[in-house]
Amino acid sequence: MKTLLYVDAHPLTAAESKTLQVADAFVAAWQTANPTGHIETLKLSEANIPTLDKDVFGTWLKQKKIGLGAPLAMSADENALLSQFNTLIDQFVNADVVVFANPMWNHFLPAILKQYLDDVLQAGVAFKYTAHGPVGLLSDKQIIHIQSAGGVYDHTSMRADFGDAYLQAMVEFIGLSIDDEYHTIFIEGADSNPAQRDAIITAAKTEAQNLAVTL
Ligand SMILES: Cc1cc2nc3c(=O)[nH]c(=O)nc-3n(C[C@H](O)[C@H](O)[C@H](O)COP(=O)(O)O)c2cc1C
Numbered sequence: 501m502k503t504l505l506y507v508d509a510h511p512l513t514a515a516e517s518k519t520l521q522v523a524d525a526f527v528a529a530w531q532t533a534n535p536t537g538h539i540e541t542l543k544l545s546e547a548n549i550p551t552l553d554k555d556v557f558g559t560w561l562k563q564k565k566i567g568l569g570a571p572l573a574m575s576a577d578e579n580a581l582l583s584q585f586n587t588l589i590d591q592f593v594n595a596d597v598v599v600f601a602n603p604m605w606n607h608f609l610p611a612i613l614k615q616y617l618d619d620v621l622q623a624g625v626a627f628k629y630t631a632h633g634p635v636g637l638l639s640d641k642q643i644i645h646i647q648s649a650g651g652v653y654d655h656t657s658m659r660a661d662f663g664d665a666y667l668q669a670m671v672e673f674i675g676l677s678i679d680d681e682y683h684t685i686f687i688e689g690a691d692s693n694p695a696q697r698d699a700i701i702t703a704a705k706t707e708a709q710n711l712a713v714t715l
Contacts, residue, residue, distance in 0.1 A: 502537045504530055505595035509602035509613035511545040518687045518701055519648040523601035525705040529712035544612045552618055592620040597642045597715055604649035609663040626674040636675020642715050643671050644683045650691030683711055
């Protein structure tokens with residue numbers, strides 16, 4: 501049984517978001533094509549995604565010291581924090597298909613999605629350091645980036661859509677293939693060309709549905 505993780509990085513609902521309308525169409529088509537598939541939805545704005553603050557680093561430091569044999573007991577709060585990270589990391593690592601759905605904000609991803617990636621793409625889990633540089637540890641995972649932007653972007657230019665360029669870099673960094681394991685659906689230009697809004701959404705939904713049935 502395959503698992504799809506739908507990482508929803510939009511604070512609103514599909515009724516208000518082009519991104520989520522297209523992402524929902526992708527997920528529904530995937531479920532039809534994979535009737536036994538399991539879907540997990542992670543709405544980041546409602547999921548209490550931890551920020552990497554002083555408490556988190558303090559807990560990680562303590563965990564390392566305990567690992568080295570220091571007699572430090574974890575507090576209930578520290579254990580809860582570690583378990584929260586483990587849950588998020590396991591969910592990402594175990595998913596066969598991961599859908600990232602976000603609006604473009606100031607040429608990048610919403611900060612909460614960057615925060616989520618900082619939480620789950622950790623050394624020892626997603627990649628490891630070696631004498632010859634970092635090596636990705638993940639494999640057999642399909643990543644889909646669904647993103648809506650007001651304008652229309654040249655995705656071959658690093659100076660336009662930093663969010664997608666960054667996701668691509670991270671996907672390669674953790675061991676996946678951009679050619680075979682990374683797919684994009686862009687919903688672009690509805691703000692600059694409102695007369696085309698419905699046509700832009702419909703075309704992106706069709707593209708998403710056609711992709712979903714192949715994964
Ligand atoms: C804070 C903010 C920043 C934005 N920055 C950009 C941008 O850099 N480039 C762009 O084309 N559109 C930008 N937009 C417009 C949105 O990306 C665009 O309206 C998108 O279609 C929203 O998707 P949605 O319908 O899912 O909310 C921005 C919107 C907001 C609210």
